[in-house]
Amino acid sequence: xxxxxxxxxxxxxxxxxxxxxSSAAGRRGRPRSEVVERAIVEAxxxxxxxxxxxxxxxxxxxxxxxxxxxxxxxxxxxxxxxxFVDVVRSMEPVAPPLPGTSVxxxxxxxxxxxxxxxxxxxxxxxLHNVFAQMQSYPQLWDMYHRTSIAPRRERMDEVLRRGIANxxxxxxxxxxxxxxxxxxxMLVRTVLRPGDTPEQGSAERIVDAVLEGVRPAxxxxx
Amino acid sequence: xxxxxxxxxxxxxxxxxxxxxSSAAGRRGRPRSEVVERAIVEAxxxxxxxxxxxxxxxxxxxxxxxxxxxxxxxxxxxxxxxxFVDVVRSMEPVAPPLPGTSVxxxxxxxxxxxxxxxxxxxxxxxLHNVFAQMQSYPQLWDMYHRTSIAPRRERMDEVLRRGIANxxxxxxxxxxxxxxxxxxxMLVRTVLRPGDTPEQGSAERIVDAVLEGVRPAxxxxx
Amino acid sequence: xxxxxxxxxxxxxxxxxxxxxSSAAGRRGRPRSEVVERAIVEAxxxxxxxxxxxxxxxxxxxxxxxxxxxxxxxxxxxxxxxxFVDVVRSMEPVAPPLPGTSVxxxxxxxxxxxxxxxxxxxxxxxLHNVFAQMQSYPQLWDMYHRTSIAPRRERMDEVLRRGIANxxxxxxxxxxxxxxxxxxxMLVRTVLRPGDTPEQGSAERIVDAVLEGVRPAxxxxx
Amino acid sequence: xxxxxxxxxxxxxxxxxxxxxSSAAGRRGRPRSEVVERAIVEAxxxxxxxxxxxxxxxxxxxxxxxxxxxxxxxxxxxxxxxxFVDVVRSMEPVAPPLPGTSVxxxxxxxxxxxxxxxxxxxxxxxLHNVFAQMQSYPQLWDMYHRTSIAPRRERMDEVLRRGIANxxxxxxxxxxxxxxxxxxxMLVRTVLRPGDTPEQGSAERIVDAVLEGVRPAxxxxx
DNA sequence: AGTTAATCGAGACGGTACGTCTGGTCTTTAA
DNA sequence: TTAAAGACCAGACGTACCGTCTCGATTAACT
Numbered sequence: 001x002x003x004x005x006x007x008x009x010x011x012x013x014x015x016x017x018x019x020x021x022s023s024a025a026g027r028r029g030r031p032r033s034e035v036v037e038r039a040i041v042e043a044x045x046x047x048x049x050x051x052x053x054x055x056x057x058x059x060x061x062x063x064x065x066x067x068x069x070x071x072x073x074x075x076x077x078x079x080x081x082x083x084f085v086d087v088v089r090s091m092e093p094v095a096p097p098l099p100g101t102s103v104x105x106x107x108x109x110x111x112x113x114x115x116x117x118x119x120x121x122x123x124x125x126x127l128h129n130v131f132a133q134m135q136s137y138p139q140l141w142d143m144y145h146r147t148s149i150a151p152r153r154e155r156m157d158e159v160l161r162r163g164i165a166n167x168x169x170x171x172x173x174x175x176x177x178x179x180x181x182x183x184x185x186m187l188v189r190t191v192l193r194p195g196d197t198p199e200q201g202s203a204e205r206i207v208d209a210v211l212e213g214v215r216p217a218x219x220x221x222x
Numbered sequence: 223x224x225x226x227x228x229x230x231x232x233x234x235x236x237x238x239x240x241x242x243x244s245s246a247a248g249r250r251g252r253p254r255s256e257v258v259e260r261a262i263v264e265a266x267x268x269x270x271x272x273x274x275x276x277x278x279x280x281x282x283x284x285x286x287x288x289x290x291x292x293x294x295x296x297x298x299x300x301x302x303x304x305x306f307v308d309v310v311r312s313m314e315p316v317a318p319p320l321p322g323t324s325v326x327x328x329x330x331x332x333x334x335x336x337x338x339x340x341x342x343x344x345x346x347x348x349l350h351n352v353f354a355q356m357q358s359y360p361q362l363w364d365m366y367h368r369t370s371i372a373p374r375r376e377r378m379d380e381v382l383r384r385g386i387a388n389x390x391x392x393x394x395x396x397x398x399x400x401x402x403x404x405x406x407x408m409l410v411r412t413v414l415r416p417g418d419t420p421e422q423g424s425a426e427r428i429v430d431a432v433l434e435g436v437r438p439a440x441x442x443x444x
Numbered sequence: 445x446x447x448x449x450x451x452x453x454x455x456x457x458x459x460x461x462x463x464x465x466s467s468a469a470g471r472r473g474r475p476r477s478e479v480v481e482r483a484i485v486e487a488x489x490x491x492x493x494x495x496x497x498x499x500x501x502x503x504x505x506x507x508x509x510x511x512x513x514x515x516x517x518x519x520x521x522x523x524x525x526x527x528f529v530d531v532v533r534s535m536e537p538v539a540p541p542l543p544g545t546s547v548x549x550x551x552x553x554x555x556x557x558x559x560x561x562x563x564x565x566x567x568x569x570x571l572h573n574v575f576a577q578m579q580s581y582p583q584l585w586d587m588y589h590r591t592s593i594a595p596r597r598e599r600m601d602e603v604l605r606r607g608i609a610n611x612x613x614x615x616x617x618x619x620x621x622x623x624x625x626x627x628x629x630m631l632v633r634t635v636l637r638p639g640d641t642p643e644q645g646s647a648e649r650i651v652d653a654v655l656e657g658v659r660p661a662x663x664x665x666x
Numbered sequence: 667x668x669x670x671x672x673x674x675x676x677x678x679x680x681x682x683x684x685x686x687x688s689s690a691a692g693r694r695g696r697p698r699s700e701v702v703e704r705a706i707v708e709a710x711x712x713x714x715x716x717x718x719x720x721x722x723x724x725x726x727x728x729x730x731x732x733x734x735x736x737x738x739x740x741x742x743x744x745x746x747x748x749x750f751v752d753v754v755r756s757m758e759p760v761a762p763p764l765p766g767t768s769v770x771x772x773x774x775x776x777x778x779x780x781x782x783x784x785x786x787x788x789x790x791x792x793l794h795n796v797f798a799q800m801q802s803y804p805q806l807w808d809m810y811h812r813t814s815i816a817p818r819r820e821r822m823d824e825v826l827r828r829g830i831a832n833x834x835x836x837x838x839x840x841x842x843x844x845x846x847x848x849x850x851x852m853l854v855r856t857v858l859r860p861g862d863t864p865e866q867g868s869a870e871r872i873v874d875a876v877l878e879g880v881r882p883a884x885x886x887x888x
Numbered sequence: 889a890g891t892t893a894a895t896c897g898a899g900a901c902g903g904t905a906c907g908t909c910t911g912g913t914c915t916t917t918a919a
Numbered sequence: 920t921t922a923a924a925g926a927c928c929a930g931a932c933g934t935a936c937c938g939t940c941t942c943g944a945t946t947a948a949c950t
Binding site: 054055128129131132133135136145167168169170171173174176177178180181183184185186187188189191192193198202205206209210211212213214215216 | 276277350351353354355357358359367389390391392395396398399400402403405406407408409410411413414415416420424427428431432433434435436437438
């Protein structure tokens, strides 16, 4: 599962996917223990849940908590930050299926999921921190972006494309901006202003406001 | 100017602005040197501009660069992070005046300013980091929020209220959400996805999209 | 009283004792306060008596305890060690008069005084430390030697000379060694092995043993 | 070799000499390097020999000189002073064998050794300082006393007992004082008044003077 | 069954930075 | 001018981590 370190990421699944391959290279010696792997990630999660301030997490302490040698961590990850990427991944909720009834409902579901994530006790303070830290390491952020954000974004883009196709959404809007119009208002609250996550029903209100526009309807008022 | 440490923040400007006041208390001992203060903040800025990776900034190094004792820094700020708040403040651009021609134009100006800040070489990578770090220190973030973000937000809220009053903006939208509808899409890009700052003209496009709505105008009206 | 710094040593008592004199030279500005001087020395003594480990004495702390500015101390003494010389001097007991009945009795009185000093609570642990420290500063040790040890030594040498003159002491012994023969055994105990100070009567036993010799009297004489 | 910290002192040589024993305990983790150990002690010696004033020795500087991390020093010794005990020990000359011809000659050999130690360039100023410092740390002094002084003292006591047994020394003298009568005069010079170490032949003169007594022989003079 | 090689926990290693404390000096205001 | 106060630069204090490196002891896969 850990993969930021470098080739490991690619080769680990490779050895699994390459069919007969496992024997080919002939990895020798004792294989890495998955148990240990999980123990490490879980140690981080546990520490964070126990209220250990994020800044007090250290490889040294994580190793101690997990009952693991420091080298065992460095063997798998390049450093604290790389480890966090996997921790975050292990905590990200699985994207639930979209209702599919209408583009509007799908968008609401997506935005609502962001809200839920912001509310989750675990995620809230916790993810927020890891998040903030990760931003200072472009490489890691990129990689997180690639493996976690991008797929979700793609899922949303599909919904939007469907909306454009079936006339639920205007076709003359910069597509790159379109997604952010829906996602931005909620993200700004959950990520940038944690603790200020909007209440129930906000997802719908955001989606509707963006769809309908904020300017008074022209018809009657004229 | 440094103020996270205690009441200094509030009182420093006070003692400056309160006219004759300075003599009142009769502080004893050698007063703190403003020169030193500036030297410290500037040392941080210089280091960051010289490409020193953010994670390599340390009080020790900052002191060395500024030609200052470590204690002199700790005397003013509670730690690295508190110092950064002031650094960020010293670099934040002054909010330019709003055109005032229409609510729409004012909003564009505000959003455009966010874009500009994201573009500024200094701000970009640099501020982004300090920013990210600060998010892990709730106290600091609060305080930054209070002194930097809130005033700007208030400025925007006034514009929005004006818009509601003069009919440029619907009155039936959750006011708390309203601001984020405009600000969110741009912030998401500049803060959360630095390096992906939208191109020229995006501010207008965002404001217009949010105003008009993303749903196609009702059939006949087109 | 302080004198290591320079000529002050000689002039201090002068300015103090000379009554009307103070005007003579025409010193300008606020005169140095003797109160302050005593406060400093006493602060050191008090701290030591309060059981503050010697190594934790610092100019900073002494100044704080004495309610005095650091500069005020530096104005009088060259440093911690120079100050200690005066502290030690302020605590050294005055040499009592010698009985003068016989050279042997005078020597016993001198050695007994060394024993007493070693026993004195204040002196014991306390002086011992200052003592030990001073030894690492040749200059200070010299000066302590000159003002405190040498006079006492001279007093003893006179006794010894008297002894040689009146036949109580052999004339064929290296005079330089002679003093140490009496003084050494006791000093070794009180200075080098504090807490092992010999019991009552040791002074006499030492003096007599050195006088008579440790070898059994020649056969027949017994 | 370092032993103040704990049992290491006793057990380290044990594990080496005890043949098969090493397996017993089953030390875990990387073992401490003896090379490093020596490097540290030697760094101190070198610095002192290079004329670095004793007061300028700091763990920081010692570590730098030895090319060693500070923690590596603290891992072995409790502090500067504890380290010095081992430094002193590494510099103490090995006690040479006694001639054994007569008690008088053995005593001369012992006292002469003290003189030699006081003369040695290395020892002289150097040992004197460490010595002086150590006296301010009762624990350390005790321990130095136990491991270095006491054994030598015991050796001397044996000589004295032999002297009493074979009639070379009077039996009616307080045995506790006896040793100091010989040792005191020389120690006072080498330890308390470094730089004033007596010249060649003093050991004999001291021993003889103490043996014979300082009072003129009664026989002829009467 | 034996060999081989990478793994594991543990912890030493050279470093760097932490936040605190001292050492001396300098700069204020008050006396 | 001196005094108290306290800021100032410098740098040591002892601790905590960093990422690397031995250790002895497992632990599989390959002989």
